Amino acid sequence: MRRYLTSSVVIAAFAAVQVASAADLNFARVDELTALKGKLNENEGVYRVTFPRADIAVTVDGWKMPPFMGLGTWAAFTKGAHTEAMVMGDTALFEDEVNPVMSVALENGLSVTALHNHFLFDQPHVYFMHISGEGRLDQLATGVRKVYDKIKEIRAANPQPRNTFGEAALPEKSAITAEPLNAVFGTSGEVNNGMLKFTIGRPARMHGVTVAKDMGVNTWASFGGTDDNAIVDGDFAVTEDELQPALKALRAVDIKIVAIHSHMTHEEPRIMFFHYWGRGSAKHLADGVKGALLASHATADNAAR
Numbered sequence: 001m002r003r004y005l006t007s008s009v010v011i012a013a014f015a016a017v018q019v020a021s022a023a024d025l026n027f028a029r030v031d032e033l034t035a036l037k038g039k040l041n042e043n044e045g046v047y048r049v050t051f052p053r054a055d056i057a058v059t060v061d062g063w064k065m066p067p068f069m070g071l072g073t074w075a076a077f078t079k080g081a082h083t084e085a086m087v088m089g090d091t092a093l094f095e096d097e098v099n100p101v102m103s104v105a106l107e108n109g110l111s112v113t114a115l116h117n118h119f120l121f122d123q124p125h126v127y128f129m130h131i132s133g134e135g136r137l138d139q140l141a142t143g144v145r146k147v148y149d150k151i152k153e154i155r156a157a158n159p160q161p162r163n164t165f166g167e168a169a170l171p172e173k174s175a176i177t178a179e180p181l182n183a184v185f186g187t188s189g190e191v192n193n194g195m196l197k198f199t200i201g202r203p204a205r206m207h208g209v210t211v212a213k214d215m216g217v218n219t220w221a222s223f224g225g226t227d228d229n230a231i232v233d234g235d236f237a238v239t240e241d242e243l244q245p246a247l248k249a250l251r252a253v254d255i256k257i258v259a260i261h262s263h264m265t266h267e268e269p270r271i272m273f274f275h276y277w278g279r280g281s282a283k284h285l286a287d288g289v290k291g292a293l294l295a296s297h298a299t300a301d302n303a304a305r
Helices: 001-024 027-034 098-107 137-159 178-185 240-252 284-305
Strands: 039-041 046-052 074-081 083-092 113-115 125-133 190-192 195-201 205-206 210-213 218-225 230-239 256-261 271-282
Touching: 001 083, 027 046, 027 074, 027 137, 074 113, 074 137, 083 137, 098 113, 098 125, 098 240, 098 256, 113 240, 125 137, 125 210, 178 284, 205 240, 218 284, 230 240, 230 284, 240 256, 240 271, 240 284
Parallel strands: none
Antiparallel strands: 039 046, 046 074, 074 083, 083 125, 113 125, 113 256, 190 195, 195 218, 205 210, 218 230, 230 271, 256 271
């Protein structure tokens, strides 16, 4: 009981310091820069702006979903420990908004930390992109505004969400030439009916056991279609420090990110997984995936120094 009370006192003391520090932030600038009217939680020292995704009617299992029931977008600002401010948020997006909006976030000083669904049998499908960032309050609020403006830009151009990437049709039979892609990855991929797959282990420890490639801790890329009209889909296993560089590298070559989440608990180091999908020539796609591998490994090397 005494230990519990001591911990509670320490947490309360830290919270009081945070609230006092948050009072130094000019939250009126958040309203100005995001064009939204926020609300201050004085107990937590957090200033939060929100807006509902009421622009598109969404049904979940046939029921028209009120935005209040979980279709909100928000960003919360507080005093940072090492910078002026910190932001965290969740952004409700339709499928055709996800990747353009993610690129804007990554290009404007925000980190993208998760991408997933919250519902089943929703029409149209809604995804939720979680963001975070540290830095100057003005910089963070401006980044959030650009994210929200991109959503509005997409919906102004196409009031209803698209249900396709809009790419050319793929051939029914795949015929990927293995040698050029083997050269890109420096290993021989697995061949199956004209398709080609590469799997690279990312060892970790969980519950005292080493888990690696065949236990599911891996990065993989599968190529289908033809050399000139190809598709790649796959999964990256990265540490927390490697996530943002890998996302940026894939988005730079227009490979789409379709999910960001965890697959495990209690692993060391913590491993994040993100799934991707790309179209183009097989060589271009392979170079893009290899670039993301190099970007994430460079971050790991720097962290180790």
